[in-house]
Amino acid sequence: MATYRLAISTGAVIEQSALVYNAEHLNELQNEKDVSNLEIYLFSPDELNKSSRWLLEPLLEIKEVSIYDTKEIVTIFILKNGKKYINTTLDIKKHPFKRHKTIFKSTPHH
Numbered sequence: 001m002a003t004y005r006l007a008i009s010t011g012a013v014i015e016q017s018a019l020v021y022n023a024e025h026l027n028e029l030q031n032e033k034d035v036s037n038l039e040i041y042l043f044s045p046d047e048l049n050k051s052s053r054w055l056l057e058p059l060l061e062i063k064e065v066s067i068y069d070t071k072e073i074v075t076i077f078i079l080k081n082g083k084k085y086i087n088t089t090l091d092i093k094k095h096p097f098k099r100h101k102t103i104f105k106s107t108p109h110h
Contacts, residue, residue: 001019
């Protein structure tokens, strides 16, 4: 989920919220010159966040990593509070990462 201010052609500024489903759209929104005060939140299910309910938390970064002995690509969500949610059923301690790629990183407000 994203919340932000959008400057429109009349000079007015409106508050917006949007559900964003992929990192490409997050990057586009972050690079839009008419958008300010952008806040990105991860809406995660209990299976991912290891709690008893869905959570909405400020997101800092999304990484994709490949695992050495499998062909699986794993997504890691890094929150602003330092927590990491790893979207996989593999035991990460037994399957080291091969390489990683940052697909989204939050930047300071503009």
